[in-house]
Amino acid sequence: MASRTARARGPLAAFLAAVLTLGLVVVAATSASADVWDDRRAAAEARAKAAASAAERIEHELEGTKTAIVQAAVELEGINAAITVATQQLQAAEAELARLQRALDIVTQRLTAAEALERQITEEIEADTQRAEEIRTAIGRLAREAYRGDVATSTLAAVLDAQSTEEFVQKSQLAETAMRTQTQALRELEQINAANRNRQVRQAAVREEIAELKAEAEQRVAEQEVVRQAAAERRAELDALRVEAEEKKRYLESERASLEAQLAEADRQARILAAELAEVIRQQEEARRKAGQNPVGSTADQPFINPTSINPIYKTSDYGMRLHPILGYYRLHAGTDLRTYCNTKIYAGASGTVQWARYRAGYGNQVMINHGYWKGKSLMSSYNHLSSFAVSAGQKVSQGQLIGYSGNTGTSAGCHLHFEVYVNGSTVNPWPLIAK
Numbered sequence: 282m283a284s285r286t287a288r289a290r291g292p293l294a295a296f297l298a299a300v301l302t303l304g305l306v307v308v309a310a311t312s313a314s315a316d317v318w319d320d321r322r323a324a325a326e327a328r329a330k331a332a333a334s335a336a337e338r339i340e341h342e343l344e345g346t347k348t349a350i351v352q353a354a355v356e357l358e359g360i361n362a363a364i365t366v367a368t369q370q371l372q373a374a375e376a377e378l379a380r381l382q383r384a385l386d387i388v389t390q391r392l393t394a395a396e397a398l399e400r401q402i403t404e405e406i407e408a409d410t411q412r413a414e415e416i417r418t419a420i421g422r423l424a425r426e427a428y429r430g431d432v433a434t435s436t437l438a439a440v441l442d443a444q445s446t447e448e449f450v451q452k453s454q455l456a457e458t459a460m461r462t463q464t465q466a467l468r469e470l471e472q473i474n475a476a477n478r479n480r481q482v483r484q485a486a487v488r489e490e491i492a493e494l495k496a497e498a499e500q501r502v503a504e505q506e507v508v509r510q511a512a513a514e515r516r517a518e519l520d521a522l523r524v525e526a527e528e529k530k531r532y533l534e535s536e537r538a539s540l541e542a543q544l545a546e547a548d549r550q551a552r553i554l555a556a557e558l559a560e561v562i563r564q565q566e567e568a569r570r571k572a573g574q575n576p577v578g579s580t581a582d583q584p585f586i587n588p589t590s591i592n593p594i595y596k597t598s599d600y601g602m603r604l605h606p607i608l609g610y611y612r613l614h615a616g617t618d619l620r621t622y623c624n625t626k627i628y629a630g631a632s633g634t635v636q637w638a639r640y641r642a643g644y645g646n647q648v649m650i651n652h653g654y655w656k657g658k659s660l661m662s663s664y665n666h667l668s669s670f671a672v673s674a675g676q677k678v679s680q681g682q683l684i685g686y687s688g689n690t691g692t693s694a695g696c697h698l699h700f701e702v703y704v705n706g707s708t709v710n711p712w713p714l715i716a717k
Contacts, residue, residue: 578654645691
């Protein structure tokens with residue numbers, strides 16, 4: 282069947298409109314997390330496009346099936362497309378969560394290392410501060426002693442008061458040791474103070490790094506929460522979609538017997554049509570032989586013109602075997618579906634005589650035109666699912682003459698032209714026979 286505008290689709294148009302509306306609502310509802318789900322609108326639009334594409338394809342694949350089954354199959358296709366999108370979004374969310382967790386782990390490791398370094402520096406500062414205090418105490422004691430008397434004079438006096446050379450040497454060495462000890466204490470104190478000043482600079486830098494790492498960790502946690510919420514929404518959406526899909530599958534399975542009966546009736550109608558055409562050809566051949574006429578007729582490679590008012594001609598479904606999406610086996614699509622809109626003009630593809638213009642189950646309102654002979658073979662064409670007729674049985678028509686208006690009669694899911702061509706009573710692919 283053909284692709285059509287919303288005004289021509291009926292219940293399927295309503296379904297697709299609902300899909301589009303749902304997609305826009307989903308986008309609007311999640312604007313707060315736009316940084317994470319900037320592609321939500323694109324995903325919703327992709328879902329709607331997938332559903333629209335599925336609608337056209339399913340309509341063609343299920344031609345000859347009642348509208349409720351077609352719509353359920355279309356909805357199932359749309360749900361499956363939405364499941365694919367939601368699954369991709371969930372996988373993206375889970376991948377983002379994993380990435381954020383890895384980043385958080387790295388930040389946490391750096392924070393742990395920085396805090397350990399800060400504790401180490403603090404302990405070193407405290408230990409050296411205590412050592413510096415001890416040195417200052419010792420120096421203070423020497424200072425108090427100096428205050429009470431000249432340390433250098435007292436030392437010299439003690440040396441000069443020595444009673445022997447050995448005592449002099451001993452006291453001189455003690456005095457020198459005392460002075461050296463004092464100098465070393467002062468030097469060590471300065472070294473400790475310098476080292477602590479450096480450590481304090483490092484300590485400030487490490488503490489600043491710790492503050493930055495804590496802020497980054499908090500940001501990572503907040504980002505994780507946003508993505509975790511988005512992932513939870515996708516899981517919930519997936520669960521709901523899967524439940525809905527199962528419901529559609531159960532419905533379609535429950536309609537399987539009805540569908541098979543409907544298609545069996547369509548096959549029966551096709552056999553009846555074939556028998557009627559065979560009888561028409563028999564009578565035509567008998568009349569030709571009696572009249573001694575040549576059966577060659579037209580020899581054009583493309584005897585038909587575009588029978589629709591859509592220019593250029595637009596094919597929406599091919600002739601040939603195709604897999605039934607519900608029953609799972611191949612069936613012949615015996616014609617070519619051409620795009621038309623409801624109540625648009627349909628023309629005779631070639632000149633001939635109207636064999637009949639009547640309603641036929643499955644085919645809807647059908648005009649059958651007998652074109653006589655083509656390359657020595659009987660040639661006829663039918664125009665199906667019309668809304669009304671502009672010709673009647675027995676009427677002669679010329680190529681391009683108005684014969685009726687497109688519609689949605691019979692087992693059709695929307696307005697289109699199902700065009701069939703018969704050579705010697707058997708259907709053939711019409712598309713190569715139409716001049717484009």
